[in-house]
Amino acid sequence: MFSIGQLAKSAGVKPPTIRYYEEIGLIAPIERTEGGQRRYDHDGLARLAFIRQARDLGLSIAMIRDLISVGENRDAPCARAHELARTHLDLVRARMLRLQKLEAELARIAGAADEGVAETCQVLAALADGAPSPPDASDSGRIRSSKAA
Amino acid sequence: MFSIGQLAKSAGVKPPTIRYYEEIGLIAPIERTEGGQRRYDHDGLARLAFIRQARDLGLSIAMIRDLISVGENRDAPCARAHELARTHLDLVRARMLRLQKLEAELARIAGAADEGVAETCQVLAALADGAPSPPDASDSGRIRSSKAA
DNA sequence: TTAATCTCTCTAGTAACTAGAGGTTCAAGG
DNA sequence: CCTTGAACCTCTAGTTACTAGAGAGATTAA
Numbered sequence: 629m630f631s632i633g634q635l636a637k638s639a640g641v642k643p644p645t646i647r648y649y650e651e652i653g654l655i656a657p658i659e660r661t662e663g664g665q666r667r668y669d670h671d672g673l674a675r676l677a678f679i680r681q682a683r684d685l686g687l688s689i690a691m692i693r694d695l696i697s698v699g700e701n702r703d704a705p706c707a708r709a710h711e712l713a714r715t716h717l718d719l720v721r722a723r724m725l726r727l728q729k730l731e732a733e734l735a736r737i738a739g740a741a742d743e744g745v746a747e748t749c750q751v752l753a754a755l756a757d758g759a760p761s762p763p764d765a766s767d768s769g770r771i772r773s774s775k776a777a
Numbered sequence: 778m779f780s781i782g783q784l785a786k787s788a789g790v791k792p793p794t795i796r797y798y799e800e801i802g803l804i805a806p807i808e809r810t811e812g813g814q815r816r817y818d819h820d821g822l823a824r825l826a827f828i829r830q831a832r833d834l835g836l837s838i839a840m841i842r843d844l845i846s847v848g849e850n851r852d853a854p855c856a857r858a859h860e861l862a863r864t865h866l867d868l869v870r871a872r873m874l875r876l877q878k879l880e881a882e883l884a885r886i887a888g889a890a891d892e893g894v895a896e897t898c899q900v901l902a903a904l905a906d907g908a909p910s911p912p913d914a915s916d917s918g919r920i921r922s923s924k925a926a
Numbered sequence: 927t928t929a930a931t932c933t934c935t936c937t938a939g940t941a942a943c944t945a946g947a948g949g950t951t952c953a954a955g956g
Numbered sequence: 957c958c959t960t961g962a963a964c965c966t967c968t969a970g971t972t973a974c975t976a977g978a979g980a981g982a983t984t985a986a
Contacts, residue, residue, distance in 0.1 A: 631952090633963060643964080648943060663951045665964055685882055689942070717883040724873065724880065731873065733834055734866040780983090782932065792933080797974060812982040814933055838973070 630668045632657075639676045646676065654679055654693065687716060779817045781806075788825045795825065803828055803842065836865060 636643045649655045650666075655675050657666035668676075675696075682692045691712055698708045785792045798804045799815075804824050806815035817825075824845075831841045840861055847857045 631963075642944080644944065645942085647966095652942090661951080661964095663964085664966095665951065683942090713883055717880065720880050720883060724877070728873070731866065731869050734862055734869060780932075781934095791975080793975065794973085796935090801973090810982080812933085813935095814982065832973090 630673065632666045632668070635668050635673055635676060638673055639680045641676070641680060649676070649679060652689065654689070654696070686720065691716060779822065781815045781817070784817050784822060784825060787822055788829045790825070790829060798825070798828060801838065803838070803845070835869065840865060 630638070632643045632646055636646055639646075646655065646666075650657070655672060657668050658672065659667050661667060678696075679692055682695065683689075687695075694712055695709060698712070779787070781792045781795055785795055788795075795804065795815075799806070804821060806817050807821065808816050810816060827845075828841055831844065832838075836844075843861055844858060847861070
């Protein structure tokens with residue numbers, strides 16, 4: 629039997645986070661003491677560890693919820709879990725591409741600052757570079773990177 | 778003179794986003810019409826473009842605010858801008874490392890699902906692997922991914 | 927002039943927590 | 957047994973960077 633604090637320490641999260649997970653239906657204590665305090669068993673610990681691990685890997689709560697229900701529903705789980713992993717892998721790769729571009733850009737910017745003549749700082753100009761085209765009726769479609777990295 | 782909609786279209790954002798930027802003090806219209814509608818000039822457009830560009834590169838609003846004030850204050854700007862870019866570059870590189878690990882992990886997971894015997898799905902087990910560090914009082918530096926990717 | 931399209935403000939919602947107030951319970955020591 | 961102090965409880969509100977919608981007023985083209 630673990631208190632919420634022990635569980636929290638084991639999984640490397642804070643107690644409020646566990647309460648939050650409970651509130652959104654990810655994890656529940658096996659019981660409460662007479663006084664109303666939460667008590668967890670090893671299953672609870674494992675579950676929290678799983679959630680934490682998945683979060684640290686960058687999975688969203690929604691995805692974790694999905695994985696958990698897949699795990700509990702032993703009917704046709706594997707294909708679904710596989711699909712989830714794949715989807716997330718795609719997301720991650722897209723993110724990495726964006727970050728790589730960003731890294732190059734920032735390196736350029738920092739470099740510009742290094743080399744720049746003291747008086748004319750290039751950093752801001754560098755940042756402004758590659759900015760959007762001026763207002764123009766031909767609006768077609770500007771691609772927003774939306775859900776930023 | 779641009780309306781908020783024209784500005785939005787030019788910069789690839791939605792009007793509410795511009796109002797939001799105004800609310801938090803990033804950008805303001807040069808004037809309002811008699812009827813109270815916002816009007817912007819080319820400076821406004823440039824500023825919004827700058828903000829958008831920086832956001833797309835992953836900079837936080839706080840950092841952008843900093844850069845803007847640096848840009849407006851022509852005293853000792855370059856060192857500061859340089860510092861900001863460097864800081865952000867470090868952040869980005871740390872993020873990329875995490876994402877690389879994540880990518881490997883997910884590839885492994887997806888692979889496990891591919892190869893897995895149909896009955897024993899390895900995905901969930903794979904996710905649970907490499908779980909948390911054991912409970913430990915010296916909890917000083919657990920690196921939480923906090924401000925997620 | 928009229929209709930269509932914008933725009934206005936305001937409120938509330940999103941993700942994934944974190945922080946704090948004010949009060950209760952638990953476990954250990956005397 | 958009783959007290960202390962740490963841990964726990966619930967609840968509200970704040971964070972970041974927006975997005976969505978309601979209901980009303982402004983602008984513009986035909």
